[in-house]
Amino acid sequence: MTSQQVLLTLPIQFMKNQFTGDVVADLSRFFFRDQGQLSDYEKVDQFLKMDLWPLEIKAITESRFANGLPLLEFLKRPLLSGYNIALASGPRVRVRPGLIE
């Protein structure tokens, strides 16, 4: 399969098999790679890094709103409401010191 085909099919297979009711097993499947599918993971990595990212970073950093506010600065400001939270989820990662302005 090509990287594009992998990205189109495997996430759907992953979702179908994700919820077993065993939170530990489910999280393990999430955070540790299935050794049997390493080549597929690498294809996805390659697609995300080499094909998507150059397009994404340009769109993210160069976009602004009508009032001149950069998209990234708008996205930094919290906005809490009952709207648009159907998909609100995600990991909490403690970032370590890195390059800053």
Place this chain on the structure above:
Amino acid sequence: MLLAINVAWSATTEMPIQLEVDRAFALILKTQIGKSICRDILGADANALTLYLGISPARAAEISQGCVGSEASEWVYPSSPADIRKLTIQAAKPRRYRLVHSDEAFPIESWTDAISNETTILTHKKPISFSRLVQTLAHETAVYFDSKSHPLHPGAQELPHWQGLIATEAGKMNPLLAVSNPLQAHTLTYLRALQVEFAIMHELVSAGLVAAPNDLSDEYLLHLVSERCTVTCIEQLIINTRAIYMPFGFPLIAFLRTTEKPLVKLYPLFRPVGPKSNG
């Protein structure tokens, strides 16, 4: 693979947490932002506190009565419990928390699953302190109600903040699609939630209600939440955090769905969004 994982998880313990969750939310909802979330999003409704925050019914009734007498937070956009369209497998499934203590170091500290409405808090080596739990729940609450997390979702159109504001779209990709990629989206959600978490914790620490967690004075985190962290700083954060997320980027993408189809199906459809060529 499974054998390796089973070994890694052999020293895993799941601990009861509801009493501590109730205590933590009793504090969080005393803060200005907490009161605003309780009143302006959840309508100070005890059932909503149970459903969306996971507070036990008995404590929710008591806590809801205190969600008054504070100014609206600039970070809260008033809505009502009826506006919430939470995606769950089982309708109206109350929020739940799991505290998992493991010898294995996971790459994250907590995880909110949008579909099961469940938050898993992972601790490594030692049990979580109460102030750390308050901090984690403040963060997860901000993640839960984060309304900028997926601008492609139809629900985003309910928010005036997004409408008609995009002036330019650079490059060959719609920027809303670019920031919806979980490799970027989770970092931006984290950054927004960090500010809410820090505001809540600083208020509670100043009032002497909880001990200050160590990272509340971390210079880099303080820089991230400050106004000094602008485009270059945020861009660098995204780049740094992508390296953390990349090993599980594939399942992260699997979790990200639009209302009707996986986002991944949108990728082949991306088109240049600039002026159309005459050719």
